[in-house]
Amino acid sequence: MTQNNETTFRPEARSPRGFIDKRSGQIAIERRLIETVSKVYEDFGFEALQTPAFEYADALGKFLPDSDRPNVGVFAQQDDDDQWMALRYDLTAPLARFVAQNWETLPKPFRRYAFGPVWRNEKPGPGRLREFMQCDADIIGSDRPEADAEMIALAVAGYKALDVPARIRINNRKLLNGLLVSLGVTDSGQQLGVLRAIDKMDRFGPEGVALLLGAGRKDESGDYTKGAQLPDAAIQPVLDFVLAGGADTRSGVLEKLAAVLANSAEGQAGLEDLARINAAVSAMGVSEDEAIFDPGIVRGLEYYTGPVFEAEFLRELRDDKGNLVQMGSVGGGGRYDDLVARFTGQQTPATGFSFGVSRLAAALSLIDAGKRSGARGPIVIIAFSDSDMGEYFGFAAELRAAGLPAEVYLGRSGMKAQMKYADRRFSPAAVMIGEDELKSGTVTIKDLDLGRDLAMQISDNKAWREGRPGQVTLPRAEAVKHLKSIVES
């Protein structure tokens, strides 16, 4: 065998970029997020729906099956009948497909929530993966602004239930459209450019955005971004509008914007939506701190048609090196009245909100980085001798029957390594049933948590070992009860 070393293929053990392994701590956080948010969704009357990971590519939207590069943006492959199918990139497109397919039989308006992984084939970065988790709620078939208001109240309730400090920023596409029309910007390409420029306010500030609205901007890497080519006279009004949010109340912002949009019908309609959203949201008990109007929020271009929402994480985050982490939004949504029409030809009003579960989990684990997460190991039963394995398994079964997670050590190492193993699993206790215990009908139980605490006060190894911190030997009949008290403490 040693001869073949040169010819034996050894793959490098690595995961594809943008895909990560999650261990118990991370999984526990995500699970808690999903369960909590799902409960809130159900409280608001949303029913659960699961759709498959794959959809036919044409159902997903702009990525057409006959496109030259079917894998741009999505992960696509050809089925054995040559049809292109692709992994879903969000939960909304599959919902639109489902609704179009089952419209006749659905209760309308249709409210559903869904959670699961989605995949995007694009450049990964910090806080930006190619496989991540979303948890969405949507209402299909209601054009009332109150439906949007409910999505906002839902988001607020969700973050509250999670105990995550967050604030929802709300805008309306109609406002921006109205402003642009009143400024004489009617070319759709130019409008798009303006929206993109506005979207970068938090990164580049007013000066950078002004450049992008006008001729263009050159960044530190030397890359040049062409601007929206707005005339100078139009740039300032756009900036003023975008910055009108400020630290005002919701109705205060609306008043401010009313003056600017006085001569735009679409703008007025947008303000009316927001006024009704404000009334409904206030009735549901959403405070001025929890949800604010911010004319600078843009989000998915060519997708949202009315109100849009974005959830910002309100706490400063630092990585393990102490650097400030740019979190981006931890959730968002809005109204998308054109999505179902792609399938049916019928305009179908729709609005929704999506929790960015993976991002939230990442944020929370940064906060909790110092302390150990909740993933405890099982009670570990030390394996002394091959001939007594039956005793160990018998006791493990007893513990499991009492509702205590337990396992028998299955390696072949000695006692010391076994204790180390239990420590590393973050186990609450180790159980010893050796010759002595068997002879006397007892069980020795070591409280590992107590030992962890005591270890800080003991510097002498002899004292540490002989003191046997947290360790007791008691009759077997009392063992389960004692272990239960350790686990529950």
Next chain:
RNA sequence: GCCGCCUUAGCUCACUUGGUAGAGCGCCAGAUUGUGGCUCUGGAGGUAGCCGGUUCGAAACCUGCAGGCGGUACCA
């Protein structure tokens, strides 16, 4: 996609004009015949990202590729 920087042990990083590699942490074992922490001792672990070139000789210099990081574009 575009621009820049980077790639040496599991991790974080050294090796001051090219002479074929080290530390800390971690891991394993012993001191401690049945006991996790601390301390001490010992050990394992590297084709220096990959391919090619320059050279008597390359981890170091040069091409290319791949991967990572940062910025930028796109982002349903």
